[in-house]
Amino acid sequence: MNELVRQTSSLLKSLNLKGIDRHLDELIEGCEDTSRSPLAFLHDVLTTEVSDRKDRRLRRNLAAAHFPVEKRLETFGFERLSGITETDMTALRDFRWIDKNENILFFGPPGLGKTHLSIALGLEAVHAGYTVCFERMSNLVKLLKTSEIQRASAFRIRRILSSHVLIIDEIGYIPIDRKEANLFFNLVSELYERSAIIVTSNKHFDAWSEMMGDEIMTTAMLDRLLHHAHIFSLSGESYRLESQRKENEMPALTNG
Ligand code: ADP
Ligand code: MG
Secondary structure (H helix, E strand, O other): OOHHHHHHHHHHHHOOOHHHHHOHHHHHHHOOOOOOOHHHHHHHHHHHHHHHHHHHHHHHHHHHHOOOOOOOHHHOOOOOEEOOOHHHHHHHOOOHHHHOOOEEEEEOOOOOOHHHHHHHHHHHHHHOOOOEEEEEHHHHHHHHHHOOOOHHHHHHHHHHHHOOEEEEEEEOOOOOOHHHHHHHHHHHHHHOOOOEEEEEEOOOHHHHHHHHOOHHHHHHHHHHHHHOEEEEEOEEOOHHHHHHHHHHHOOOOOOO
16 A cells, blocks of 8 residues: 555544545545646545545434334325324424424324334434434333443433433333332433433323323323323224235135
């Protein structure tokens, strides 16, 4: 390697300009076109660094979101589902609810696409530059319980507290004990008016106090969650059952 290139690369590394360093060869090749001004070259160099940083940040934020699968709004069918329309979702795609620290709550029986919608919104939010954490309720409770003794849990909770959006999936599938409910209540209180929260639940909030085992605390928590909230109560046929039924109705292709 040319000595000057090696020294330049080392300077770029020590200045933490990884994007320029990674694209150094292309940038040098680009300036062989002598008709381009030094200012245009400098512009290319800086643009390269800025867009490389943006790419890296996006990849980091996607990884840190912990989405269990990839789901898109484009693949979601709103027909036959009541309680939410495509217009509702389009309105949420401007992400003003994140800027205003508002919450979104999806209620309804299993298979109606609550998790799908929350992942799809979260994914778009990450692409729009926001930080998002996805956690199933059972895992969130586990993280809260272990954050004082496990460094990984403490790290995750810190990330959750500093993210723009927390998605809590499947509240209500399993009952939680008093101590767990208390930890959860403290988390919601800390996030209140500081971050946006998306919740999915198979139980309408009338039934939450039974799950949390403490009516006063549940009321106080719902007060915070519902204060600035977009609430969607979904009903319709389970998408899982519906696609299974369609498969069964399809004419068999093989058994001659
Ligand atoms: P829920 O969280 O309400 O139980 P999910 O979001 O897990 O439901 O949906 C179950 C499966 O069906 C997922 O694979 C999801 O992508 C798909 N699904 C649910 N509703 C729809 C829909 N309206 N359009 C397209 N796919 C859907
Ligand atoms: Mg779900």
